[in-house]
Amino acid sequence: MRISGLRCWKMGNREEYPEIITISTKEIGSEPVAHWRVVKPVIKYETCIKCWVCVQYCPEGVIKESEKGPIIDYRFCKGCAICANECPVNAIKMVREV
Amino acid sequence: MGKLDLLSGNKAVAYGAKLSRVQVISAYPITPQTPIVEYLAEFIANGELDAEYIYPEGEHSAIAAALAATIGGARGFTATCAQGLGYAFEVVAQAPAYRAPLVMGVANRTLGWYWSVASDYSDSMPTRDLGWIQFYAESCQEALDGVIQMYRITEDERVLLPGMVCLDGFHLSHSSEPVDIPDQDEVDEYLPPRKIYKHTTDPTESESYVYPSLPVSLHTTYRKIFENAMQRTKDVIREVTKEFSERFERDTHGLVEEYHTDGAELLLITMGSMSTAAKRAVDRLRDRGVKVGLIRMRFFRPFPSEEILRIVEKNGVKAIGVVNRAISHGTSMDPLGAEVAATLYELKNRPNIINFIAGMGGGDVSIRDFESMVNKLTNTLNKENVRETMYVEHPIKIETPSVKFSDAAYCPGSQLCAGCGATLAMRHILKILGKNSVLVFPPNCVSASLAMHFPSSWMGVPYVLANYAAAAAYARGLQRAYKYRGKKVYVTVIAGDGCTADIGLQSLSSAAESNEPIIWINYDNEAYMNTGIQRSGTTPLNAWTTTTPAGVKWHGKKEEPKDMISIMIAHRIPYIATASPSFLRDFESKIKKAMKVVEKAEGLAYIHIQSPCPTGWRFPESKTVEIGRLATLTGVWPLLEVDHGTFKLNLKPRKLKPVAEYIKLQGRFRHLNDEDIAMIQKFINKRWEKLLELDGKIMW
Ligand SMILES: Cc1ncc(C[n+]2csc(CCOP(=O)(O)OP(=O)(O)O)c2C)c(N)n1
Ligand code: SF4
Ligand code: SF4
Ligand code: SF4
Numbered sequence: 001m002r003i004s005g006l007r008c009w010k011m012g013n014r015e016e017y018p019e020i021i022t023i024s025t026k027e028i029g030s031e032p033v034a035h036w037r038v039v040k041p042v043i044k045y046e047t048c049i050k051c052w053v054c055v056q057y058c059p060e061g062v063i064k065e066s067e068k069g070p071i072i073d074y075r076f077c078k079g080c081a082i083c084a085n086e087c088p089v090n091a092i093k094m095v096r097e098v
Numbered sequence: 099m100g101k102l103d104l105l106s107g108n109k110a111v112a113y114g115a116k117l118s119r120v121q122v123i124s125a126y127p128i129t130p131q132t133p134i135v136e137y138l139a140e141f142i143a144n145g146e147l148d149a150e151y152i153y154p155e156g157e158h159s160a161i162a163a164a165l166a167a168t169i170g171g172a173r174g175f176t177a178t179c180a181q182g183l184g185y186a187f188e189v190v191a192q193a194p195a196y197r198a199p200l201v202m203g204v205a206n207r208t209l210g211w212y213w214s215v216a217s218d219y220s221d222s223m224p225t226r227d228l229g230w231i232q233f234y235a236e237s238c239q240e241a242l243d244g245v246i247q248m249y250r251i252t253e254d255e256r257v258l259l260p261g262m263v264c265l266d267g268f269h270l271s272h273s274s275e276p277v278d279i280p281d282q283d284e285v286d287e288y289l290p291p292r293k294i295y296k297h298t299t300d301p302t303e304s305e306s307y308v309y310p311s312l313p314v315s316l317h318t319t320y321r322k323i324f325e326n327a328m329q330r331t332k333d334v335i336r337e338v339t340k341e342f343s344e345r346f347e348r349d350t351h352g353l354v355e356e357y358h359t360d361g362a363e364l365l366l367i368t369m370g371s372m373s374t375a376a377k378r379a380v381d382r383l384r385d386r387g388v389k390v391g392l393i394r395m396r397f398f399r400p401f402p403s404e405e406i407l408r409i410v411e412k413n414g415v416k417a418i419g420v421v422n423r424a425i426s427h428g429t430s431m432d433p434l435g436a437e438v439a440a441t442l443y444e445l446k447n448r449p450n451i452i453n454f455i456a457g458m459g460g461g462d463v464s465i466r467d468f469e470s471m472v473n474k475l476t477n478t479l480n481k482e483n484v485r486e487t488m489y490v491e492h493p494i495k496i497e498t499p500s501v502k503f504s505d506a507a508y509c510p511g512s513q514l515c516a517g518c519g520a521t522l523a524m525r526h527i528l529k530i531l532g533k534n535s536v537l538v539f540p541p542n543c544v545s546a547s548l549a550m551h552f553p554s555s556w557m558g559v560p561y562v563l564a565n566y567a568a569a570a571a572y573a574r575g576l577q578r579a580y581k582y583r584g585k586k587v588y589v590t591v592i593a594g595d596g597c598t599a600d601i602g603l604q605s606l607s608s609a610a611e612s613n614e615p616i617i618w619i620n621y622d623n624e625a626y627m628n629t630g631i632q633r634s635g636t637t638p639l640n641a642w643t644t645t646t647p648a649g650v651k652w653h654g655k656k657e658e659p660k661d662m663i664s665i666m667i668a669h670r671i672p673y674i675a676t677a678s679p680s681f682l683r684d685f686e687s688k689i690k691k692a693m694k695v696v697e698k699a700e701g702l703a704y705i706h707i708q709s710p711c712p713t714g715w716r717f718p719e720s721k722t723v724e725i726g727r728l729a730t731l732t733g734v735w736p737l738l739e740v741d742h743g744t745f746k747l748n749l750k751p752r753k754l755k756p757v758a759e760y761i762k763l764q765g766r767f768r769h770l771n772d773e774d775i776a777m778i779q780k781f782i783n784k785r786w787e788k789l790l791e792l793d794g795k796i797m798w
Contacts, residue, residue, distance in 0.1 A: 004488055023553050023555060025560055026504065028499075028502070028503050028554060030501060030511025031511055033510075059517060060521060080516040082522075082720055082722055
């Protein structure tokens with residue numbers, strides 16, 4: 001019996017299609033999710049008391065500490081507004097995405 | 099006449115069951131079957147269907163309960179697919195011997211293989227030899243009609259076999275088409291009420307019941323008798339589908355559908371929804387003068403060999419392309435291809451045959467694909483005795499993710515909902531566990547999100563996707579491998595409440611009793627969220643879910659949640675705790691304690707985390723942490739631990755906040771009145787007093 005593919009695209013090329021698919025734990029990766037956002041957190045640094053509550057509670061872990069205050073990696077912020085809800089001094093404002 | 103409505107395949111199946119007046123429904127959610135059981139729950143909650151509804155802990159039990167209901171004289175209904183069908187396999191195998199006319203909806207989905215949720219027949223095909231009738235729908239209309247017809251067939255005294263109504267997951271289950279919903283009285287005329295037979299197990303009506311065992315010397319004989327019943331069923335199918343066609347004025351007649359078979363030199367044989375594209379290809383090719391026709395398998399069991407032979411012989415078919423979403427590994431053919439080939443053996447002039455393996459894992463098979471297949475068939479016409487297998491492939495380029503993170507245990511960008519409590523929990527769990535871990539994931543929201551960007555993951559530690567009911571067993575095996583090989587690796591299960599409290603409980607219990615040094619983290623979002631908010635064993639009293647809707651008859655979940663902490667206390671494991679991602683210091687210290695316990699190989703550590711879910715609990719995603727905090731401050735989610743037997747309440751507010759503050763924020767409790775809330779408050783108060791009494795006590 002003959003066995004073949006009807007629409008081959010580099011089939012049988014072991015580099016393209018390894019028989020056993022593995023992924024690395026050393027280097028991981030993902031795609032930005034910024035397009036999910038309807039509202040965007042903006043930090044009012046003049047109000048911020050650097051308590052880092054937002055850093056702790058951001059589910060995505062996209063807020064980092066820095067000298068001037070928290071910095072948000074907007075590529076991965078989903079706009080959930082938990083940071084704004086938890087900030088004890090209302091230093092995070094949610095603004096509509098344009 | 100009935101009424102025309104736009105229905106998905108799943109809703110059509112639910113309507114089919116409702117119109118068949120099913121009496122006992124027992125099923126367990128699984129994508130893409132879930133909406134079937136959700137619609138049926140809704141019908142009952144709204145008073146549109148009078149039926150018993152059973153919520154079993156998994157499919158093994160779900161199908162067993164539906165089967166037993168049928169054995170006991172009710173019109174039973176169940177539905178499942180994929181891993182669910184696989185998990186229930188032994189029950190499925192047992193059903194035919196009871197000669198119980200159970201009907202099961204199967205929203206076909208890949209079984210086992212790399213966790214596709216879309217459709218191929220790797221789930222229902224392995225059950226093909228067990229003695230069930232198998233029907234495969236092409237359209238949503240056929241899915242509805244198929245259920246009604248199947249009850250008529252299975253309950254016929256010449257048959258009395260269980261039957262599956264299969265519909266392609268997503269291609270049919272989730273796509274909407276206009277469906278003619280017949281009137282109830284029309285269906286009642288076609289389908290008489292469920293009869294009680296001599297072998298029905300009902301001591302009030304029958305003095306006999308099915309004998310469950312056979313001497314060895316009668317097994318072969320009974321296989322023959324059973325096979326005769328299967329073969330006899332073909333006539334019943336021909337008869338009752340003809341009657342259906344006449345009554346309801348649509349062609350649903352016969353075991354196969356013929357499409358332009360007259361004078362067909364070339365023949366496609368297909369099943370399920372892909373047949374529609376195949377028919378369009380036949381139309382186009384016929385316009386171009388290609389003599390091609392199609393047979394669509396309505397029924398795969400019993401196998402319509404007479405029909406196939408008749409059509410092939412009558413038209414002098416020269417080449418056949420059997421196209422199927424299945425493969426029988428080790429034979430290089432799919433079961434349909436192999437059986438068509440075997441059927442053709444009787445002929446003197448056998449046509450050439452190409453078995454096309456197509457659309458595996460739910461891939462689309464397009465009109466152009468079918469045209470290419472027919473082309474391939476044409477190319478065989480100058481050869482004889484061709485038997486070939488071809489894979490219809492649409493390969494893609496493998497691309498690496500656009501943002502990369504080095505040496506991280508976690509990176510952002512998961513597909514979990516915005517504001518998901520489990521994301522917050524996972525991020526902190528991974529931070530504490532570190533890289534020297536292996537995680538075991540049964541299916542749940544978190545694990546489903548891990549492999550959404552092929553071939554990457556947002557987690558920098560290896561994980562193993564476990565079968566839902568066996569998560570603890572996977573962890574045990576891994577842990578023992580590392581132990582034997584002298585390695586120190588933390589093996590941690592990340593399970594939802596559905597796994598922990600329901601389907602995975604016996605595996606967990608066994609691992610706990612055996613003192614396996616593994617960490618079990620139950621992130622409890624209080625329902626099956628990954629399949630779309632169905633009730634679990636820990637769903638709170640009165641909460642709305644899609645399988646406990648609030649309607650005229652139902653008022654949310656009727657039962658109190660299962661007390662997992664007491665269950666774990668009964669196992670006397672070294673560490674048991676509740677935690678909340680709203681109290682992160684407490685949360686992280688508990689993960690550390692669990693790691694200590696398994697490091698010293700003392701036994702299993704169980705951490706039960708409340709994981710607020712904006713999507714399922716119906717609250718704004720900004721309130722996840724606030725709701726978690728309120729849960730603890732109202733006493734709904736007390737923070738406690740049982741450390742080597744000593745019970746401790748970790749947080750003791752001087753006065754609990756009123757539970758209404760927690761409940762009123764969530765849409766899933768919207769239907770509750772003040773009285774309901776007062777009841778819940780009473781329960782919470784009582785439990786809190788009990789917990790205060792236990793504080794500091796030694797539990798065993
Ligand atoms: C044997 C089996 N039955 C059913 C399913 C379908 N299924 C996948 S995830 C899931 C629900 C998960 O609920 P839970 O464990 O509470 O985790 P959550 O999704 O809520 O996080 C179900 C029912 C399956 N994969 N395997
Ligand atoms: S909006 Fe949500 S995801 Fe974005 S930074 Fe704030 S907490 Fe993080
Ligand atoms: S929570 Fe508010 S005050 Fe605290 S660090 Fe963040 S922005 Fe600043
Ligand atoms: S459904 Fe709930 S638990 Fe699942 S990802 Fe969404 S928020 Fe998280």
